[in-house]
Amino acid sequence: MPPSADLSAQFATAEQRVRMLLQQPQAFSYPADLMGPVECIETHISWVLLAGDFAYKFKKPLQLDFLDFSTQALRHVACEEELRINRRTAPGLYLGLVGLVAGAAEDAPATLRLVQWQDAPPGAEPAVWMRRFAQAALLATALDEQRVSPAQIDQLARHVAQFHAAAAVAAGANSWGSAAAVQAPVDDCLAALHTPVAGALPGQEPLLAQVTSWCQHEGQALAPTFEARRAAGWVRECHGDLHLANIALIDGEAQLFDALEFSPALRWIDCVADIAFVVMDLAAHGRADLAWRFLNRWLEHTGDYAGLAVLRYYGCYRALVRARVAALRMDPTGDGSGSGHAAQTVEGYLELAAGFAGQRPARWSTPCPATLWLAHGFSGAGKSTHALALACQRGMVRMRADVERKRLFGLAPDAASDGIPGGIYTAEATLRTHQRLAQVAREVLAAGYSVIVDATLLDRDARALFLELAAAAQVPCHILSFEAPLPVLRERVRQRALAGGGASEADVAVLDAQWARAHPLQPHEEAITLHVDTTVPVDWDRLLSH
Template identity: 45%
Template sequence: MRTPLPPLINALLDPARYPDPAQQVELIETHASWLLLAGDYVYKIKKPIVLPFLDYGTLAQRRACCEAELGLNRRFSAQIYLEVVGITGSPENPQIGGPGTAIEFAVRMRRFAEAGRLDHLCRNGRLHAREISELAATVAEFHQRAASAPLSTRFGEPEQVLLPALENFKELPELLPGGEEKERLTRLAAWTGTEFARLTPHFAARKAAGRVRECHGDLHLGNLVLIDGQVQIFDCIEFSEDLRWIDVSSEIAFTYIDLYDQGQAGLACWLVNEWLSCSGDYDAVQVLRFYAVYRALVRAKVAALQARQANADLGQAIAYLALAERLVTPPPARLIITHGVAGCGKSRASRRLMLGDQAAATLRLRSDVERKRLFGLAPTANSQSAPGSGIYARGASDLTYQRLHALASELLAAGWSVIVDAAFLERSRRNAFRALAERLGVAFFIVAPQATPAQLRARVTGRREKGHDASEATLAVLERQLAQVEPLSADELKNLL
């Protein structure tokens, strides 16, 4: 039976109580808040409750949390979060923004179309790589601006990373009482303990490097919305510093497992790759799988609690358990390099491989992006380099391939498959990566798309006209490459994918 609404919320269902025109008022209730959708605006009122992780018990606490919510969310959604308003009068006869002493407070927000939320787009098959790229860039930019946790704070310390992970294994056995589920949790707990011991130096180093920041804390698809073609973040965690001051890798892991859970492993893979390409934080990959498993088990716990409250089955919770198991047992890593001149379709082919990865375990390194990063340039910046000079001189190319080799080695050792999207015109460069695969004991493949000379020239010309691409290849560069390319040997042809 539904709990009766308090008199204040009942009264605020009357459209006449609002300062702006509203034909009707829609109520959305969460475990911690009431959201009143009135005309073009939303009024969010916090419930007077105290939970282990949240304290809205007093009016002063609720006001402080409303003000914190406004300030924190205006970091990335100032056009949505407008103000904190007092509600005066009495619960039976309230007045929003009226004179006198406030009896309650609300966060006033600009309303947006719910159909634009990314969870709705995903379920309706309308979420594509384009929106995921926009999301990755938005999150990377937000993380870059967010404050870093001072070294003197507890945030991001290894023991603080382990504590919530262990809490999952204390609470889930009671929520998932089946013998099989307990055995699965025991295996996941053992993996978590082993991985934590191995990764402890990484957690400490990442905090020292400023990778623990004041993040959003709850970055699932339901807290992301597409407005006028731009992804907007909203509804961050304001009530817990421990849940908000986290490693940026833990932040992106939440969105990653949400996409994976909704059957969009390819988009999950694309998200991580686009975020890495924007941020350059490849060290995040070392701890990403640990955080992804933690996030999946948190979702399992929440789903189990909701099932218990609704007297429903535990199917969703068990599905999250299965997701965590898939994450800890990825397919064998493999190293894939591309081969070909500008315009042959290397990036398009590597994109297909990522979007088709049903394990969401493939990472791509683009020479065009990493070359620019080495020389302090944005991916789409024009270096003004002539063919064979500047950042494309022989020495610069050597540095670029050395960087790609070092990164590929680190990512493969962390258990991820890697695609190196580069021209690899010279056999010696290809042999260096083949040797890397042999040393690490991973499969080695070559992707070599083909195109006619006319197609190559048309693609290079078209890309230059459009702009906004990391590649700076011109027709002159193409002709130079065609003259220099060393074709694949008979032995290399055996590795074609």
């Protein structure tokens, strides 16, 4: 809506004071000679001042279709909310609120000062006070500079899963996470993209039309699933804006910050809608392998494999969100210096959205058709390590028997099981584990994803369960037999036990028992088996090309 005269005056006054602050380092309670220059980062809705070791985030006096910061009271509420929701994941970054106080300006320029909010007089302008970190710490920057390790992606997945586990669950009385609430922001994005695409990227109009049609059809088809997930408690107070520039590597570990404070409807969402932003953005940065690693690790921690049914829809939506943001930077005349780059960005995200929708070959994709892979072999054979590498390289979901067995007993993946009466490795527990794996594999395949079942599967009856599953689902099935000599297996198991902390609790005695009673592969199984020697580096491109 057009700004009122009063709001325009507020904006001009606020912008003037921010520019004055850049010239008044003494306002930040630091001796001027102990600070470098004050810097300002401007976003669509905020000014962030960087001063010394701290950052101060001011809300712009704006009234838009998706937020209202038109009064000092509303900006104060938004600052309080930003502080609350971000302290859930980054309490060390979010220090409190401060108020900007302006002195009298008769003959001399006004003197500004920042004070703790509890000491601020009425009418002070609120700001979120944060600990500053280098821009190089942003995960997006680190990724582009190839400074992100697989272990850091694993930690990020654990961090996000723990955050989601602790997040408040949407109550049945509100509409958050309903089918209508899910589809509305997708429709808004598509509508907002129509004009800029038609004006600056007319060649992309057919693609936008295809994505629009897919989103409408898929949104309607998934409506019962959205409602079922809401009823199952998967709609929670999430982050809401979890792209890679809102994740920082602090002391080498990922922390989420800048959660979406101004719209509860965009924050109270399905947990899969939250992680879809990370998956999409990793793919957008050319690291689909890390996108699949993050997804697999998050699934291991949460067990929410059923959520894969809605991942493509949410991944498409997140790409459209970034396309919409980039479109705001486009000059309608095409003459702006940044307009060309913004148009390319819009085009790239549209292509990625189409990839999630299955309309284009994608930087994030899954093998077609969906396939069931069985990772077979003794403890210490390298099944988990190599199955995860294959899943990340080829775009698949990996399920670990060690993890799902513990989940059945309410244990975390890396928790010890010695406190469970009777233990978790009985024949009955093993049967339940295989049934759980088969159930989840069926869900993953139905969602259109290939799946690797990571289990020893040394018993012919266990293998038969999954071969029958593949036949019933009418999907191809392959066995990956991971192999190494017994002395090598024993040493690996011994070293793994010494290291501790993993999901597997098999020791040398367990390995020897496996070796004694294993059922060899039958001729019909050998016909679909690829033998993998794990004593040498595994080249999946070479092995799978045969």
